[in-house]
Amino acid sequence: MWGDIAITFLLAFITAYVFTPYTVRLARKVKALDIPKDGRKIHKKIMPRLGGIAIVIGFLVSATYLIVTMVIEKKLDIFANNYYKKLIGLFLGICVLETFCYIDDTKGINPLVKLIGQLISAIIVVSSGVVMDQIIIARAGTIISNEWFLRIFTVLWIVGITNAINLIDGLDGLSTGVSLISSICLMIIFILNSSPIISIILATALAGSLLGFLPFNFNPARTFMGDTGSNFIGFVLSVISILGIAKTYTAIIIIAPLLVLALPIFDTSFAIIRRIIREKSFKAVFKADRGHLHHKLIDRGYSQKQAVFILYGISATFGLFAIILLESGIWKAISFALLVIAIAAIGYKDIFKVKKNKVKKV
Numbered sequence: 001m002w003g004d005i006a007i008t009f010l011l012a013f014i015t016a017y018v019f020t021p022y023t024v025r026l027a028r029k030v031k032a033l034d035i036p037k038d039g040r041k042i043h044k045k046i047m048p049r050l051g052g053i054a055i056v057i058g059f060l061v062s063a064t065y066l067i068v069t070m071v072i073e074k075k076l077d078i079f080a081n082n083y084y085k086k087l088i089g090l091f092l093g094i095c096v097l098e099t100f101c102y103i104d105d106t107k108g109i110n111p112l113v114k115l116i117g118q119l120i121s122a123i124i125v126v127s128s129g130v131v132m133d134q135i136i137i138a139r140a141g142t143i144i145s146n147e148w149f150l151r152i153f154t155v156l157w158i159v160g161i162t163n164a165i166n167l168i169d170g171l172d173g174l175s176t177g178v179s180l181i182s183s184i185c186l187m188i189i190f191i192l193n194s195s196p197i198i199s200i201i202l203a204t205a206l207a208g209s210l211l212g213f214l215p216f217n218f219n220p221a222r223t224f225m226g227d228t229g230s231n232f233i234g235f236v237l238s239v240i241s242i243l244g245i246a247k248t249y250t251a252i253i254i255i256a257p258l259l260v261l262a263l264p265i266f267d268t269s270f271a272i273i274r275r276i277i278r279e280k281s282f283k284a285v286f287k288a289d290r291g292h293l294h295h296k297l298i299d300r301g302y303s304q305k306q307a308v309f310i311l312y313g314i315s316a317t318f319g320l321f322a323i324i325l326l327e328s329g330i331w332k333a334i335s336f337a338l339l340v341i342a343i344a345a346i347g348y349k350d351i352f353k354v355k356k357n358k359v360k361k362v
Helices: 002-029 052-072 080-106 111-127 147-167 174-192 197-217 226-243 251-260 262-279 282-286 293-299 304-328 330-351
Strands: 135-137 142-144
Touching: 002 052, 002 197, 052 080, 052 197, 052 226, 080 111, 080 226, 111 147, 111 226, 147 174, 147 226, 147 262, 174 197, 174 226, 174 251, 174 304, 197 226, 251 262, 251 304, 262 304, 293 304, 304 330
Parallel strands: none
Antiparallel strands: 135 142
């Protein structure tokens, strides 16, 4: 298995790395450019924003190659649990989502239209059989297994995580790095839990393609991933998290993806609540603002790199917390988190020398 994981990761990494410069040229050719027009934008120069296409290509090339070779070698039975249907559904969902996102990156579309595209993509995936089988409410000891409720909940989960990754894509390398950490943590959790091999391969392919893109996206960035990248990453992460818990329904395994994706989930949830309260209207959810976690860190005087590293650290802490919780239990996970918090509180002022001149809020 480890040989297949290494091949998956390296193939995705190399493909994404090689194709990213081509996406930069394509973005300039079709005028898919991110122009800093308002105070929300941290960057000061025009940036190409179709880098996400390289991430998609890296993921698809690597995952397809490994699935085909593993089927030939009889290491993977795609007919078991209807995995072939689920993979077809995932592929079709990606095609629909990327069509909407490409149009948005090149010409721009209404946020509501993009949401419709996300819903259609999620419904396609759910219709193929990718559905949460049960939801356990630990405190009450209740198991929710109503088919239609679970289908609707799965659609909302996919759309929610898709938008969560999209909304944290505000600094050079932030969304790429946080998603890379999340995919690696999910891969480790799936391996420890003996989850279906297909979920491990998909998580590894995503991690490899993200690492291949990161050198071009980290500060100072040469390209942005755009909606073609951020929506794709969230979409695939949400589907992988469902496939990875298919063999077990213990509360810890179900909670693990929530912990791994805690940073984007929290930021998105807080953004929705903040916008509704501020505007006193649900329409405000679609209005971008300057209140995300990365904006708060920049406003406190941190540089882009400092803010990104802080959020990387938070994301990694949540991911490791989930891994330790699964492997060693709650007491060790909590003690680890408290120790990290204590060390960070002691040393952050020396590690991150904050600028005295704060960025003015817009």
